[in-house]
Amino acid sequence: MARQLRIEYDGAVYHVVARGRDGAAIFHDDEDREVFLRTVGEACVRGGWRVYAYVLMANHYHLVVETPEGNLSTGMKWLQNTYTRRLNGRHAGWGEVFGDRYRAIVVEATGGGYLEALVDFVHLNPVRSGVVKSRKDGALAGYAWSSLAAGYAVAASDRPAWLAVEAGLQRYGLADRAADRRRFVERTEALARETGGEVTGPNDGAQSTLHRGWYWGSPAFREQLLKRLKKPSARLKPRAAQSIRPRDRRKAQEWLDLARKHFGVTGDFAKAPRAARVAAAWALHSRTNESQAWIAETLGLRTAANVSQQVRSVDQGTHAALAGEKRWRSWERLVRAGA
Structure with a gap:
């Protein structure tokens, strides 16, 4: 059929x-x-x-x-x-x-x-x-x-x-x-x-x-x-050939740039403090169509499964790395508002 x-x-x-x-x-x-x-x-x-x-x-x-x-x-x-x-x-x-x-x-x-x-x-x-x-x-x-x-x-x-x-x-x-x-x-x-x-x-x-x-x-x-x-x-490409659309990648980059500015990250984001990387991963997962594998590679979070676990902890309000991060609440409000 x-x-x-x-x-x-x-x-x-x-x-x-x-x-x-x-x-x-x-x-x-x-x-x-x-x-x-x-x-x-x-x-x-x-x-x-x-x-x-x-x-x-x-x-x-x-x-x-x-x-x-x-x-x-x-x-x-x-x-x-x-x-x-x-x-x-x-x-x-x-x-x-x-x-x-x-x-x-x-x-x-x-x-x-x-x-x-x-x-x-x-x-x-x-x-x-x-x-x-x-x-x-x-x-x-x-x-x-x-x-x-x-x-x-x-x-x-x-x-x-x-x-x-x-x-x-x-x-x-x-x-x-x-x-x-x-x-x-x-x-x-x-x-x-x-x-x-x-x-x-x-x-x-x-x-x-x-x-x-x-x-x-x-x-x-x-x-x-x-x-x-x-x-x-x-046309819809075969699944194996599908890739992220250019506009989706630009949107992800815009969120990364916002995270850099908000958390004062310079240089390789994968080497930034863990709280900044987790906060950026949560924003990318919530606001873009980027894959968890891409987020993991970009932010130095090892694997897609690890990204999923980190995001779930953020959603549940139980992520230890964010507990003492003073800039987290303002970042959370910014992400939820869609910047």
Whole structure:
């Protein structure tokens, strides 16, 4: 069976779906779902992504994600591997969590109503699957693990920064204010009652296309994608040939330069005090797509496994090397703010 086309370019928007291995659950409790959403947020920070919509089901998830830097594959690899490690760690499990490759359908987002139909499709998933059975007002918005409830129904201060609610509402001619957010939720609830969760879309092909197609858009959009496929830069390279994108390396270098200035490092960073190297490793891991192997080599932290251990200790607030480092708290604030 041929593998799905994977097209990447700056500004591309995708409908991403990933399912558990052999149909198994990928979320066992609400804490798992919280862990996954935190991991999505980290992936967005690392890759500059914006998420227009999401829904978490028992054995799969849907994301509508925009990649301003054309880096879906790199980000998805990190997202799924990181969540797998965290889930296995929570439940003393091992092995793969996800089944076949995630599906990623590129979506026309510049007009035609395709993105709007896709957001509806994702938000209505709990109705189509039978998880939300009631057609009463508020039933769908009461499903907590969807961006409808956790994003579009609440004020900006109550939702994650990576969720592009304001931009999503604008696609429907609405503003990010209480009255318009209420209208959006009511509109989606009405769709659930009227259609049972089914979405036709601009060309009446949403259901089959979003399940089996490779793009979601107009014929003109399809032609644009086919032209991109003829350019080597638009094709996904074989895994063995993949390398860090130049812009990702520049971003990593910018963080290294900031760390040098903040901690007063001169010369080879690998010979800097341990606290500075650990702090820089944490920033690179949190804010860039650089591999742990590259971070280890650059900062003299021996191995990728050691980098993972150091970063985990920082996240847990238990790293001894940072306990007496006066500049750590200001660095932590700078990194979390994204500089």
